[in-house]
Amino acid sequence: MTDRSTATRPDLLPEPTLRRLPWYLAYLSTLRNAAIEYISTTRIAEALDVDPSQIAKDLSFLGIRGKTRIGYQVGALESALRDYLGFDKRHNAIMMGAGSLGGALISDNGLQRYGLNVVAGIDLNPTLIGTTINGVRIFSPSDTERLVRELDVKIGIIAVPVDSAQDVADTLAGAGVQAIWNFTPSRIRVREGMVIANTSIYSHLAVMYNRLQSLNKENKK
C-alpha cells in the first residue's frame, strides 16, 4: 500500500503503526473469546513477534497506558482500538465494478464489520444493472456522480478492469469522493490531498509464486 499524498502532515499516525494496530485488535479479540481479562505488553510482544517498546509506543498514540504489573484491560483496549481505528463508524463507499472481484467484495460482510458501508455498486454490464448483490443495488456508470452526492459517499472502491482504472478514478474524484481504494494492479494517479490506498491482491501472488519456485529449486539440490 502506498500513501504518498499525506507524508508531510505531522498529525497523521505513521503507516507502520496503523498497520500494527489491527494486529493488536485481532489478538485482543482472541483473548476476549478466551475470557482473559488483562494482558501485558510482554505477552502481546511474544504472541505477535513485535518489540514490547514498540507496542507501548504504538498504544501511547491512542493515549492508552498499561498499569504496572497488571498491563492492559483486554475489553477496554479492544474498544479503544476499534474506536480509534474508525471500525465502529460507518464510512459510505461506492463499489466501481460489480463483476468478479467487485461482486466478491460486496458479498464480504467482513468489510461492514470494519466500518465500510458499501451503499451502491456501479457496472457497465446491463445484466447486472438493477440487480442487487448482498443487498447492494447495482447502477449504471452514468449514475455515479448523483449517487456520490446523494448518498454522501466518501470512499470509491475500484474493482474494474485495469484499462479503465484511471478513468474511473477521475470520475470518482470529479464526483467528490475523498478517498480511493484501488484493487487493480494499475498505478492510479490522484490529485494532491486525495487519499489513495492500493490493495493489489494479485501482486501478492507474484511474490508468493516466486518464493515457492525458489523453495522448490532449493529442495531439489
Place this chain on the structure above:
Amino acid sequence: MTDRSTATRPDLLPEPTLRRLPWYLAYLSTLRNAAIEYISTTRIAEALDVDPSQIAKDLSFLGIRGKTRIGYQVGALESALRDYLGFDKRHNAIMMGAGSLGGALISDNGLQRYGLNVVAGIDLNPTLIGTTINGVRIFSPSDTERLVRELDVKIGIIAVPVDSAQDVADTLAGAGVQAIWNFTPSRIRVREGMVIANTSIYSHLAVMYNRLQSLNKENKK
C-alpha cells in the same frame, strides 16, 4: 505483506521488484488493448511514476533488454512478464474458510487468471459442506489433509475467523502445503522455510480511515 522467512536467500528477487512487475504487466495490457506495439522505459516511467533506471533494472532480472530508440515490444514483454511471474502456471490452492471472505475469494475468477487454482474449500458450517461455490466443492475440516495430499495442493489460503487462524495454519503446515496466504489480520507463525504472504484487507481500511479523518480536520481549519 511480510516475507521474513526467505530474506537470506540470494536467488530470490527483491520484494519491491516483485511488486512492481505486476504494475508493468497491467500497464502493458492497457497498451496492447490500445494496439501500441513498442514502448520505451521513459514512457513506462512517466505513466507509472517509477524511475526509468529502476524499470530497466527490474526488467533485467528477467533477462529482457529494450532496443535502443525502439524500446520493448509490448506483446513480447507482456508474455515474458506473465511467464516470469508464474501467472500462466496453475498453482493448486485450498481455501480454508468458505464463509464471507473465503466465499468471495472463491467467487473471484480474477485469481484464476493470475494462476491460482482453488481446488477445494474447507468450512466448519454444515450447511456449506457438500455445496459448491463457483464450481469449487466445500469439504469438512477433517478432509483437509487428504485433499492437500490427493490434489497436490501447494498453497493454503486462510480466510477463517481470527481466533482459528493459527490452528488452521498449523493444520496446513502439517498437511504439507508449502505456502500460506493469510487474509486474516492475525499474525501467523510458520516454520522456517515455509512461505507466508499476508494480505490484510482490513488493515488497509485502518490507514484509509485515519487519512480521511485527518483530511477532514484539515478542511475544517
